[in-house]
Amino acid sequence: MILVLEFLVAASLAACALQFGSAWKALGAGRQRKGEDDGEMPPVSILKPLKGVDDRLLDNLESFCRLDYPEYEIVFCLQGASDPALRVARKVKEAHPGREISIVVADCREGLNPKVNNMMPGYAAAKHPFVLISDSNVAPDPGYLREAVSHFRDPEVGLVSHLVRGVGARTLGARLESQHLNTFILPSVCLLDRMFSMPCVVGKSMLMRRSDLEALGGLDAVKDYLAEDYILGERFRRAGKKVVVSSSPVNTVNVYRTVRQFLSRHARWNRMRFSIAGPAYFSELFTNPVAWSLLTVVSTAGDGDVLAAAGVVVAAKASMDAALLARLGERREAWRAYLGPLRDLLAFGLWFSAFYSRNVEWRGRTLRITRGSRLVPVAETPAMEPGTEAAG
């Protein structure tokens, strides 16, 4: 038993080192790429699905009005006039009369995925040959669109997604969220992309030609999938198009997220990843040396040598986290790498939540996440079932 645990600790630490190395290299490449000449810059429609007021929503939306790009339109998509984000979207439009901004409010219920439903009317109204789908909590640098479009100089490229960097945290929940994005999600995406040639599309930023998307069935083709980003990436690949994960990370802003919100979101993401990856989901257990170290300490009843070794493992993991945060430009957050072990232990517990329930609740409908993240209505239910949570 102890040998097995020790193996798991060593294997997990090695996997973390690989993740760290991949992320370090990718982020270096991203820095170099920013300085490159960009070539042709076709007009782009930016779809912004809005739902409620995310932290720093006004700043996030205005950052898209300051992109250094010759021609683009912004389409704010909302499902109802009572959404508080509508007021913010209107203020942004008023404050930037020189920008081409449209606000599309339509209660579309074509599919089962709320985000896709939200975007479908805006997508129909968008007019440019390139479409960028960008979440409402994304706040890019001015050069973001220029950099993203530059990947299309390779005619085989069909879809460009981005690494995401969590920024702006002021609460414990938001810090855990940012650290999870920066020290687990980002390095995992880099490892899959660089070592296994499995580009992992993150829905926070997806740029594609409208003609390519239409050829794959448009948004209609993914309206019943929870992980529409992953499905789009897969379909582009199967169609023989390259899927690129840009190494220039895009900022996602989480300021006041609570610990409960952090746990809830990542329990849902785990269910989604399990439904997509199947048995490969178990490989995630090999990315958590801190949890395995703790289990080893517990199973040896606090043996001194084991305790010391566990301390070294925790310090090594925290050091990698700190270095990665610094590499991401989050130097002020790097000293908070002490939160890493807490995040690691919470993430270990959350990993099991994928097996607890495969349901999500949306607008009074209980939906089951089936294989490949396809959503299936279970029943019309008046109340939430145990283990069911809001999607979004």
Add this chain to the structure above:
Amino acid sequence: MSALLCDFHIHTTWSDGAVDLPEVVDIYGQAGFDVIAITDHVYNSDSTIGAWADRLNKTIAAGNFPRYMEELREEADRAMRRYGMLLIPGVEITKNYLSKEASAHVLLLDLQRYVSADLPWPDIFRDAREQRALIVACHPHYTDHEIHDTLYFWKNRQKYEAHFDAWEVANRTDLFSVVSLSNYPILANSDFHKAHHLYSWKTLLPCRKDVESVKECIRDNRGVAITMFRNGTARE
């Protein structure tokens, strides 16, 4: 003209709020609000809470009132410049006693000079009136959140109702139907102390965005609406 989205009951780290004043301005401005009032506590010194608040510098008092107003003015300028949001200076006169029947809180909006919570209520009202401040009875009935209930004015409403320009018909997630049934002029506010209190009851005013128009609209109370400011519903 679309209705103004307003919150007239907000605390900062000047008293017992968890968020400092500039950050409060950013939270509301980023969420698209049109009018806010900052109303930090002025505690009565003859209560344990008031005495501790004074000792910990967590109350507005005669000594720090000028600095409080100065920071409010600076932030009001910034709020208007950056967000087009009107910030009204105010305080919450806070008289806490062991008995909830004796406890009462009152918002004074657009206040210019310090008003002590140690004064008797009639003197407080007179002082506020002289400054042309708006007087609002806050959470006047039983509440469901963590605050100590403050029922004094509700229990003595016949005696005091003429002093109030409005009553809170809703506070954070509580709704006081007795207030609306009494046909009193109404407001709905968050009683903001923490960032997540942004999602709570709010007021919609059909008027222009300047202090005098807002005050007149509240006094007149015609067309005033309340709204639950939510970040999505449980079913979404």
